[in-house]
Amino acid sequence: MNRIYGTAIPDLETQMRFRMVRQGALASNVANADTPNYRRLDVTFEEALHQANGADPSAAHRVTRGPRGTRPDGNGVDRDQEVIGMVRNAGAFQDMATVLARIYVMRRMAATGQLS
Amino acid sequence: MIDRIGSPTAILQKAAAEPAGKRDAPSLAARFGEQLRETGELVAKAEASAVSMSKGDVGSVETILALSRAELALRHTVSVRNRVLESYQEIMRLPL
Amino acid sequence: MQLGDISDVAMSGLVAQRARMATAASNLANAETTRTPQGGAYRRRDPVFETQRLGDPFDQQLGKALQRVHVSSVAVDSQPGIQRFDPGHPDASADGYVELPRVSVVEELTNVLSAGRSFEANLVILRKVREMAEAAMQIGR
Numbered sequence: 001m002n003r004i005y006g007t008a009i010p011d012l013e014t015q016m017r018f019r020m021v022r023q024g025a026l027a028s029n030v031a032n033a034d035t036p037n038y039r040r041l042d043v044t045f046e047e048a049l050h051q052a053n054g055a056d057p058s059a060a061h062r063v064t065r066g067p068r069g070t071r072p073d074g075n076g077v078d079r080d081q082e083v084i085g086m087v088r089n090a091g092a093f094q095d096m097a098t099v100l101a102r103i104y105v106m107r108r109m110a111a112t113g114q115l116s
Numbered sequence: 117m118i119d120r121i122g123s124p125t126a127i128l129q130k131a132a133a134e135p136a137g138k139r140d141a142p143s144l145a146a147r148f149g150e151q152l153r154e155t156g157e158l159v160a161k162a163e164a165s166a167v168s169m170s171k172g173d174v175g176s177v178e179t180i181l182a183l184s185r186a187e188l189a190l191r192h193t194v195s196v197r198n199r200v201l202e203s204y205q206e207i208m209r210l211p212l
Numbered sequence: 213m214q215l216g217d218i219s220d221v222a223m224s225g226l227v228a229q230r231a232r233m234a235t236a237a238s239n240l241a242n243a244e245t246t247r248t249p250q251g252g253a254y255r256r257r258d259p260v261f262e263t264q265r266l267g268d269p270f271d272q273q274l275g276k277a278l279q280r281v282h283v284s285s286v287a288v289d290s291q292p293g294i295q296r297f298d299p300g301h302p303d304a305s306a307d308g309y310v311e312l313p314r315v316s317v318v319e320e321l322t323n324v325l326s327a328g329r330s331f332e333a334n335l336v337i338l339r340k341v342r343e344m345a346e347a348a349m350q351i352g353r
Contacts, residue, residue: 008163015170080227087223091216091345095176098349099166102183106159106190113198115191175214177348184352 006107012100017057018045019093025063026089029082037074040066040082148196155189162186215348217266217278218341224264224280225334231259231283232327236320243315246303253293253311256320260285289314 025041032038042064050060069076109115162182168174235257245254263279291314299308 006163008166011167012170080230084220084223084227088216088220091219092170092172095179095345096166096170099169099176099179099183102180102187103163103166106162106183106187109187109190109194110159113194113201115194115198175216176345177215180348180351187352 004107004111008103009100009107012096012103014050014057014060015045016093016096016100018043018061019089019096021058021061023086023089023093026082026086029077030079030086033075033077033079033082034073035075037068038077039068040077042066148200151189151193151196155186155193158182158186158189213278215341215345219338220266221278221280222334222337222341224282225337226331228259228261228281228283229327229331229334231286232323233331235259235286236323236327239313239315240317240320240324243313243317243320245313246301246310254313254315255289255291255293256313256315257289258287259283260287 022043025043029040044062044064046060046062049062053059067076068074162179162185165174165179165182169176169179239256242254248254260283262282262284264282266278266280293311293313295309296312297308298304298310301310304310
């Protein structure tokens with residue numbers, strides 16, 4: 001089975017899942033930019049956890065909570081920076097989706113001999 | 117019996133058109149083998165670029181360029197393979 | 213240096229110009245404010261822009277040169293306001309003078325226009341970068 005998919009396809013799938021989860025965290029930050037005492041969420045991809053527990057896609061996702069905010073309402077979220085982060089994150093996801101599609105086209109061509 | 121073969125594929129035509137002096141050059145099979153190897157390298161390089169892109173080490177433009185090259189090379193190789201297969205099947209169908 | 217880095221730089225520009233617009237709006241709204249919690253008249257504000265390195269300094273040439281803009285702080289005018297003789301004013305001092313903000317409406321409006329244009333210029337960059345990325349994705353299809 002690994003010969004059919006190679007290593008790029010599983011790697012891209014993993015990273016895409018991560019980006020999707022992270023987008024949720026950033027969206028939560030934007031939505032809660034004015035919520036009292038809200039602390040920002042973020043998700044990082046831990047390669048070590050992924051190696052150890054490859055079967056579970058969410059095993060490599062580490063969710064972190066930011067510090068308490070310095071504003072009077074206890075919130076410290078910078079909405080602009082969160083939106084910029086979302087744009088960047090979505091861009092990475094989109095790039096990977098496009099590249100994954102092209103890889104599938106290539107592998108399909110090699111597998112079937114069909115040129116279209 | 118040779119003249120009973122139908123329209124030869126482009127490869128067979130090309131092989132026949134080669135001037136006598138080039139008979140020492142690598143055979144068609146060797147050349148195709150080389151093309152196959154190079155195509156495999158391009159595909160591997162393109163997929164490696166994709167993995168690097170997913171980790172943020174390489175840009176999307178770079179990866180797409182690598183993928184485009186690999187795909188074109190693969191297209192050529194698959195096209196040649198298909199025609200070789202076709203002519204092989206034609207030959208196998210010949211009543212001998 | 214990747215296309216996404218260019219977008220980062222342009223987005224930082226959007227944020228900075230918006231800060232500029234916000235301070236100009238605050239100054240214009242308070243051009244006649246004589247009373248503040250800190251005492252005295254309103255003091256005009258200006259955002260302080262600072263460059264911020266983009267990503268990895270060991271990147272190729274351009275990676276070292278590319279800079280984002282960052283609003284490091286909002287500067288409050290340190291000069292006291294202008295004194296105007298107006299004994300009837302509720303905030304007039306014993307000798308009849310009122311302190312008014314050192315805000316020039318013309319100057320603030322110029323800032324508004326300039327910030328608006330710079331904001332739009334950054335939007336153009338974002339749009340063009342997206343077009344470049346989309347064009348690149350079509351290669352070989």
